[in-house]
Amino acid sequence: MATYNCTFHIATGTQLTGGRLTGGFDGGATPALSNGDSITVTVTSDFVIPQLTGNWVFTAAPPVQVGGPEASLPSPFTTVIEEGHTVVGQVLCLQYSTQYGNAQSWTFGPVTYTASDATKNSRYELTFVAADNSQAPPVQWSEDPEFDTGS
Amino acid sequence: MPTTPTTVTFSYNIPGAGRGGKLVPTGPQATPTLQSGDALQVQVRWAGNNQPTALQGYIVITPVNGSDQALASPFVDAATGRFACLMVNASVSADRNGLYTFPVSTYLGGRQGQFELTVVIGDSTTDTMWSEDPEFDTGS
Secondary structure (H helix, E strand, O other): OOEEEEEEEEOOOOOOOOEEOEEEEOOOOOOEEOOOOEEEEEEEEEEEEEEEEEEEEEEEOOOOOOOOOOOOOOOOOEEEEEEOOEEEEEEOOEEEEEEEEEEEEEEEEEEEOOOOOOOOOEEEEEEEEEEEOOOOOOEEEEEOOEEEEOO | OOOOOOEEEEEEEEOOOOOOEEOEEEOOOOOOEEOOOOEEEEEEEEOOOOOOOEEEEEEEEEEOOOOOOOOOOOOEOOOOOOEOOEEEEEEEEOOOOOEEEEEEEEOOOOOOEEEEEEEEEEEOOOOEEEEEOOEEEEOO
16 A cells, blocks of 8 residues: 655745646656555645645546547546445545645645556546635646556 | 637536546547637536536646646736636536536736646536546647
8 A cells, every 4th residue: 555645846936826836746757556555745835825725636647649548537536425325436536625824835635546447557637736715816836747547 | 810709618518427427528629729818618518317407617727748838827817917727616507508608717818838628527416526638728
């Protein structure tokens, strides 16, 4: 059970405008998740931010070769909900959480991969938006690294 | 010669409730280029039974993968200069033709680049979500 951390940085000079997150998965390589592995996201900044919301969005990544097969689902993660007496796993495309308290480092997640035939050996994209919603309009930073799932 | 501003639309079908999944593109798949004054929007048609009264739309703008361009988004708040990376439409109802329309923004020019539009459509009554991420360019 491995945890792959993605570290993003918010650079000075973007306090008022937002912009791009820099960085990506630690080590620089595209991780390949196996059953039970998790992803976390750490955001650091050059300045104090009063609160930060981490928005995770998952989509299928483009195939390696043009015209090649693409993941059949947009995300390898599920969110479990109860419908009456039935527990179902819905495809997790978006999740977000907010952390408060003036800080310069935040960690979001984890999200944990449970392998299925529909999600093995596929490529996905994590689009991450860090937002300071204490300001209006919010100050936002974004980036979209890719990750794989193994067999 | 300047062109007349237009509305660029990414169109999708949602096959029905189920567990959620991928939005199914309809219409042309070419990468559009927005010129100054052009508006961008997403339209979704519910193709299954039990059409929801309302859907939620989450639109995320990022540079295309592997890009080193400085711009996070071509859409900027005019008053503050803040990049619009995430836009939320909390509740959109279908029109008489069954289309749910999620406005994104209008491109005001001067921010040329290649961008990705990541779309998540949610049905809060069933906690079901669908997503897709087409690309678009912006002209000078």
